[in-house]
Amino acid sequence: MTEMTEKLNRAAEYIKAHAGLVPEVGIVLGSGLGDLADRAEVSSIVDYADIPEFPRSTAEGHKGRFVFGRIGGTPVVIMQGRVHYYEGYDMQQVIMPTRVMALIGVKTLLLTNASGGIDRSFGAGDLMLLTDHIAAFVPNPLIGKNPDELGTRFPDMSEVYDLGLREKSLAAADKLGIELRQGVYCQLTGPSYETPAEVRMLDMLGADAVGMSTAVEAIAARHMGLKVCGVSVVTNPASGISETPLDHEEVKVQAAAAAVRLGQLLEELIKNI
Ligand code: HPA
Secondary structure (H helix, E strand, O other), X not given: OOHHHHHHHHHHHHHHHHXXXXXXXXXXXXXXXXXXXXXXXXXXXXXXXXXXXXXXXOOOOOOOEEEEEEEOOEEEEEEEOXXXXXXXXXXXXXXXXXXXXXXXXXXXXXXXXXXXXXXXXXOOOEEEEEEEEEOOOOOOOOOOOOOXXXXXXXXXXXXXXXXXXXXXXHHHHHHHOOOEEEEEEEEOOOOOOOOHHHHHHHHHOOOOXXXXXXXXXXXXXXXXXXXXXXXXXXXXXXXXXXOOOOOHHHHHHHHHHHHHHHHHHHHHHHHOO
């Protein structure tokens, strides 16, 4: 066993001992979206700070804990607060929670985030289902010795965001009368927001929304064979498209406003997984 898998196992063993259930679905909540955990029938809570080897989330608007419970009968684990590269963690630490979720039983990972809209038809508060991502501007989280027991050295990424889950998400949105847009998400490191020139570049490259998370977690999850679904809350038109300077407070306000719809959507999706 490598040093990395030893650390992962230590964290996983602690969490298993405190979880009270074996989660099938993992849900990662982005900035301002933490309240979604209110939808779960909660059975236990595990703070990241108590987990051996675990990175802590320092970002504002992120709580830093796993909430275990059931949504519509399905056992879930909800990550309230993720770890970002811009906080100073290396990529292996950023994806550690994803790997640990897989080790404690999660088979399907639902990733959420807040993003800036590059597609000009997106308005603040729109929900975007991820069809694909661009992660080429951030270090690949699988760089380093490959833990073969977790996954293959060169994992396929031709369908990161599972088509079946996308179809179920669209059907759930339709049933609930929620508008669900679709597009390609690009992860940059942050923490500075983009310049207008960078947003024009990303537009040319085929990105529809930009943010500071998610793609590397999706890569790590696919590496371990999880099914992945991603939904982004477009909290603002991206830099240069927006008339006004970007502001994290506004991002949180918009995310909170969209969180109810996102929660309804995820709950309906989970019922159908
Ligand atoms: N850019 C990057 N990340 C973001 C944005 C943005 O405009 N809005 C919310 N998260």
